[in-house]
Amino acid sequence: MTIIQKEIASRVKDMREVCEMSVQQLAKKLDVDTETYMQYESGDVDIPASILYEISIIFNVDTSLLLTGEDTRMSSFAVTRKDKGVRVDRREAYDYELLASNFTHKAMEPFIVTVMPRNDNYIPEPNYHKGHEFVYVIEGQLRIYIKDNVIDLNEGDSIYFDSVNKHSMVAIGEKRAKFLDVLKGE
Structure with a gap:
């Protein structure tokens, strides 16, 4: 921890x-x-x-x-410059960058997530939640496990899904995967 x-x-x-x-x-x-x-x-x-x-x-x-631990301040708009979002080091394999950290009462939560590839057959623990999720791959390759499906996404590919379905993601290939992840609650 x-x-x-x-x-x-x-x-x-x-x-x-x-x-x-x-x-x-x-x-x-x-x-x-x-x-x-x-x-x-x-x-x-x-x-x-x-x-x-x-x-x-x-x-x-x-x-x-x-x-x-910091409260938000913006209510009309929030600008986040390239690579200047608030970084949260929460898990060893994932790097989260908040893209609208200072905007109040967001209807959705946008992140840039960077995941390093693994050389084994690792399948991350699935999670699920209410709402919807949108993932757009910026670079690298991303494998998404959702319900009984395995979907490989390349740069420029995206997926939109109902997050109540168990899902997990892992970088595949030789380089990191970087993707936009937008969470929208009910």
């Missing part, structure tokens, strides 16, 4: 407690079992971006507050 992972978990726990919601109530709203939620909140298990997004919707805060 990373320091960042612990800090995010602590902010989520603090938000839940401030809103006077029990662990069981929040787990139910997130459609995860209580034990899994408790692992998220303790920092023992990394909270998936999709779950963080759902938590932000439930508590009516921006995802960036949970990720960075």
Whole structure:
């Protein structure tokens, strides 16, 4: 577990407690079992971006507050210059760059995600969440597992899907995969 992972978990726990919601109530709203939620909140298990997004919707805060601890300020527009988005080092294999971190009350959460390839037959643990997701590959190749399907995407390819379906992603080929990932809650 990373320091960042612990800090995010602590902010989520603090938000839940401030809103006077029990662990069981929040787990139910997130459609995860209580034990899994408790692992998220303790920092023992990394909270998936999709779950963080759902938590932000439930508590009516921006995802960036949970990720960075900083409140948002912009309400008309937010400009993020190339490679200048807020970086969140949440998982060893994934690099997240928030593209609208300072915009308040977002209807969607855009990220640039960079994933390094693996040389084994690794299939990441699938996740699912309410809402929809859009992925556009900027560079490299990305393999997406969704339901019983395996879809390979190349540079310029995209996929839009209902995120309630279990899904996971992994870079394939020799170089990293970099992609735009947009989460939209219900």
